[in-house]
Amino acid sequence: xxxxxxxxxxxxxxxxxxxxxxxxxxxxxxxxxxxxxxxxxxxxxxxxxxxxxxxxxxxxxxxxxxxxxxxxxxxxxxxxxxxxxxxxxxxxxxxxxxxxxxxxxxxxxxxxxxxxxxxxxxxxxxxxxxxxxxxxxxxxxxxxxxxxxxxxxxxxxxxxxxxxxxxxxxxxxxxxxxxxxxxxxxxxx
Amino acid sequence: xxxxxxxxxxxxxxxxxxxxxxxxxxxxxxxxxxxxxxxxxxxxxxxxxxxxxxxxxxxxxxxxxxxxxxxxxxxxxxxxxxxxxxxxxxxxxxxxxxxxxxxxxxxxxxxxxxxxxxxxxxxxxxxxxxxxxxxxxxxxxxxxxxxxxxxxxxxxxxxxxxxxxxxxxxxxxxxxxxxxxxxxxxxxx
Amino acid sequence: xxxxxxxxxxxxxxxxxxxxxxxxxxxxxxxxxxxxxxxxxxxxxxxxxxxxxxxxxxxxxxxxxxxxxxxxxxxxxxxxxxxxxxxxxxxxxxxxxxxxxxxxxxxxxxxxxxxxxxxxxxxxxxxxxxxxxxxxxxxxxxxxxxxxxxxxxxxxxxxxxxxxxxxxxxxxxxxxxxxxxxxxxxxxx
Amino acid sequence: xxxxxxxxxxxxxxxxxxxxxxxxxxxxxxxxxxxxxxxxxxxxxxxxxxxxxxxxxxxxxxxxxxxxxxxxxxxxxxxxxxxxxxxxxxxxxxxxxxxxxxxxxxxxxxxxxxxxxxxxxxxxxxxxxxxxxxxxxxxxxxxxxxxxxxxxxxxxxxxxxxxxxxxxxxxxxxxxxxxxxxxxxxxxx
DNA sequence: TATGAATGAGGGTTCATTCAT
DNA sequence: CATGAATGAACCCTCATTCAT
Numbered sequence: 001x002x003x004x005x006x007x008x009x010x011x012x013x014x015x016x017x018x019x020x021x022x023x024x025x026x027x028x029x030x031x032x033x034x035x036x037x038x039x040x041x042x043x044x045x046x047x048x049x050x051x052x053x054x055x056x057x058x059x060x061x062x063x064x065x066x067x068x069x070x071x072x073x074x075x076x077x078x079x080x081x082x083x084x085x086x087x088x089x090x091x092x093x094x095x096x097x098x099x100x101x102x103x104x105x106x107x108x109x110x111x112x113x114x115x116x117x118x119x120x121x122x123x124x125x126x127x128x129x130x131x132x133x134x135x136x137x138x139x140x141x142x143x144x145x146x147x148x149x150x151x152x153x154x155x156x157x158x159x160x161x162x163x164x165x166x167x168x169x170x171x172x173x174x175x176x177x178x179x180x181x182x183x184x185x186x187x188x189x
Numbered sequence: 190x191x192x193x194x195x196x197x198x199x200x201x202x203x204x205x206x207x208x209x210x211x212x213x214x215x216x217x218x219x220x221x222x223x224x225x226x227x228x229x230x231x232x233x234x235x236x237x238x239x240x241x242x243x244x245x246x247x248x249x250x251x252x253x254x255x256x257x258x259x260x261x262x263x264x265x266x267x268x269x270x271x272x273x274x275x276x277x278x279x280x281x282x283x284x285x286x287x288x289x290x291x292x293x294x295x296x297x298x299x300x301x302x303x304x305x306x307x308x309x310x311x312x313x314x315x316x317x318x319x320x321x322x323x324x325x326x327x328x329x330x331x332x333x334x335x336x337x338x339x340x341x342x343x344x345x346x347x348x349x350x351x352x353x354x355x356x357x358x359x360x361x362x363x364x365x366x367x368x369x370x371x372x373x374x375x376x377x378x
Numbered sequence: 379x380x381x382x383x384x385x386x387x388x389x390x391x392x393x394x395x396x397x398x399x400x401x402x403x404x405x406x407x408x409x410x411x412x413x414x415x416x417x418x419x420x421x422x423x424x425x426x427x428x429x430x431x432x433x434x435x436x437x438x439x440x441x442x443x444x445x446x447x448x449x450x451x452x453x454x455x456x457x458x459x460x461x462x463x464x465x466x467x468x469x470x471x472x473x474x475x476x477x478x479x480x481x482x483x484x485x486x487x488x489x490x491x492x493x494x495x496x497x498x499x500x501x502x503x504x505x506x507x508x509x510x511x512x513x514x515x516x517x518x519x520x521x522x523x524x525x526x527x528x529x530x531x532x533x534x535x536x537x538x539x540x541x542x543x544x545x546x547x548x549x550x551x552x553x554x555x556x557x558x559x560x561x562x563x564x565x566x567x
Numbered sequence: 568x569x570x571x572x573x574x575x576x577x578x579x580x581x582x583x584x585x586x587x588x589x590x591x592x593x594x595x596x597x598x599x600x601x602x603x604x605x606x607x608x609x610x611x612x613x614x615x616x617x618x619x620x621x622x623x624x625x626x627x628x629x630x631x632x633x634x635x636x637x638x639x640x641x642x643x644x645x646x647x648x649x650x651x652x653x654x655x656x657x658x659x660x661x662x663x664x665x666x667x668x669x670x671x672x673x674x675x676x677x678x679x680x681x682x683x684x685x686x687x688x689x690x691x692x693x694x695x696x697x698x699x700x701x702x703x704x705x706x707x708x709x710x711x712x713x714x715x716x717x718x719x720x721x722x723x724x725x726x727x728x729x730x731x732x733x734x735x736x737x738x739x740x741x742x743x744x745x746x747x748x749x750x751x752x753x754x755x756x
Numbered sequence: 757t758a759t760g761a762a763t764g765a766g767g768g769t770t771c772a773t774t775c776a777t
Numbered sequence: 778c779a780t781g782a783a784t785g786a787a788c789c790c791t792c793a794t795t796c797a798t
Binding site for chain 6: 759763773
């Protein structure tokens with residue numbers, strides 16, 4: 001049986017992860033590791049123990065998120081209505097991103113390479129997205145002339161709607177998301 | 190009256206500005222000032238003299254660009270067809286951002302704060318955009334339920350379509366831009 | 379009377395000592411304590427409990443070796459031929475050093491101070507060496523104008539002949555040892 | 568023409584080099600760069616500017632020394648008496664090493680890799696030593712059964728005679744050197 | 757007693773900015 | 778004015794040691 005006394009360690013790890021996610025989301029990726037440690041109430045070494053490099057810490061945050069999203073994509077693939085599945089996932093992505101600026105930056109391609117890390121870990125959101133998109137297109141729910149890269153770009157656009165400040169303007173975000181989904185729907189002609 | 194700067198100084202300033210614009214556009218905002226100076230063939234002190242801080246240098250570059258864009262917005266406001274004017278400006282913004290990674294980052298809200306610098310200098314692209322948008326909406330060319338922030342977000346989304354690599358995939362960018370414009374057009378119902 | 383340590387503790391201590399000896403011998407003194415613990419299959423705290431500081435661990439290893447060497451010196455002092463006794467011990471020292479990089483470093487004077495630790499523990503190799511040397515000199519088997527410090531220096535020299543790699547080039551080491559012993563032998567004139 | 572205002576820079580560079588040589592020689596290679604800077608009365612960045620990494624600083628010190636030694640070996644190769652040439656160079660190496668603990672460590676093979684750096688810079692002391700040795704052996708002044716690696720090992724041995732403290736015991740060093748040279752001389756039988 | 761997570765000082769290096777030349 | 782050497786705070790990371798479990 002696995003040793004149990006990791007209670008503290010687990011809590012610290014979770015705490016660091018949580019603080020780092022919030023700090024990176026709020027203030028960007030350039031916040032020193034030292035500062036993360038300070039706010040989490042641990043020593044710098046503790047952060048390093050759990051996440052050997054800053055990159056690893058960042059990757060851990062994203063992968064945790066991606067794991068959820070991949071699972072969600074899989075679940076939605078079981079959904080009967082392909083259109084509903086796709087648009088639901090799109091909204092999910094937007095909301096996930098909105099809550100985490102670090103994630104958004106990474107998704108936007110700036111800074112760390114998310115895709116490869118995700119691929120390494122087996123969480124391929126892009127594949128999930130592509131699957132949902134294709135299915136929706138085959139069902140005639142989404143225009144045929146967009147690909148998953150387009151969809152990701154539009155998601156990034158929606159994300160950029162929310163400022164770096166607090167998350168109060170969810171309404172604006174949701175509205176823009178709706179507009180974009182509108183635009184993605186199949187055109188009659 | 191202000192002293193007329195030496196011809197040398199003028200030339201150096203221009204040269205630094207030009208090199209920095211290219212470098213920031215190509216490689217992002219994290220390039221050391223030292224490197225800018227080196228490529229411009231001047232000392233680091235010369236850069237600092239003209240632009241006391243890195244932020245100032247960056248602001249100067251963007252302001253030059255924003256000045257152009259503001260002027261273009263003004264010119265398009267004279268255009269007879271409000272819809273054409275708006276969509277033309279939208280495409281212009283996208284292309285400008287695509288050609289300049291630093292500008293894109295700034296427009297996306299990452300890194301330095303563009304808006305305030307622009308406001309300080311009197312070049313308010315957002316105002317120009319808002320004007321064109323309103324006119325297009327009044328003319329029934331653009332959906333009523335979007336505002337300038339939405340449009341900027343969509344522009345950012347389009348920009349994120351081009352990777353950090355070379356600008357070879359203009360086709361994909363243009364296509365996505367077209368799709369987005371499509372979505373912005375007034376809906377019948 | 380001192381408490382009899384637990385059997386567990388004894389075994390762990392021995393195991394750490396053994397692993398550390400091998401690791402220090404193979405890879406030098408800069409190997410992290412953490413690594414010693416890992417290879418010994420114990421926690422870092424266990425190492426620290428038995429050897430409060432890294433220095434103490436190192437001293438303990440060397441003292442074990444020095445105890446052997448001191449005993450050997452004593453044994454050789456009973457030997458009838460003083461010259462044979464001395465040269466045998468010299469070769470023994472060289473081989474001991476060659477087999478143990480940490481010991482070699484310590485004998486060479488780099489890193490931790492071996493002598494004082496040895497003196498504290500009552501194992502004085504230098505004294506043993508000095509005794510053998512003096513006896514050999516009185517018997518006319520070794521030049522009169524060298525002292526034990528010279529002999530130790532020559533030993534260090536021999537040791538430096540073997541590279542940091544594997545111990546395959548024993549031949550070269552033995553040859554150099556022979557040459558040095560040759561030089562130490564009494565001169566006719 | 569080359570710019571001249573390097574007066575300060577040159578002085579600082581020389582000063583850092585000099586201080587570093589002394590400090591490394593006195594206290595070994597583990598002294599922090601920060602400490603070198605402090606003692607030289609400059610900022611840490613100044614050291615880094617002149618010597619991008621600690622290794623580079625160290626190499627610069629040694630190379631300066633090796634350049635001298637290589638030149639000396641070349642000069643001695645012109646000397647008529649091969650035996651005198653060889654033994655003179657041997658003594659020179661010993662004295663150079665004795666005056667510089669860092670050099671000694673490097674010559675002994677510990678720490679940074681001197682040989683390759685020297686080879687890169689074209690200062691191959693080992694080659695010089697080998698040349699002098701071979702010539703002396705052909706002339707019958709040195710035993711045939713030693714090679715340059717043996718000689719270097721013996722040199723290291725002599726060096727280890729001087730403790731890490733002050734250099735007052737030159738007499739002992741010189742004496743040991745003489746003894747070693749004695750042993751290297753050709754044997755009649 | 758054993759564990760290994762936590763600590764935090766200290767390492768080398770980078771770089772925006774200042775200032776003597 | 779131009780220069781680029783100097784500055785030193787800040788960064789990320791390592792590791793000997795301590796201490797709660």
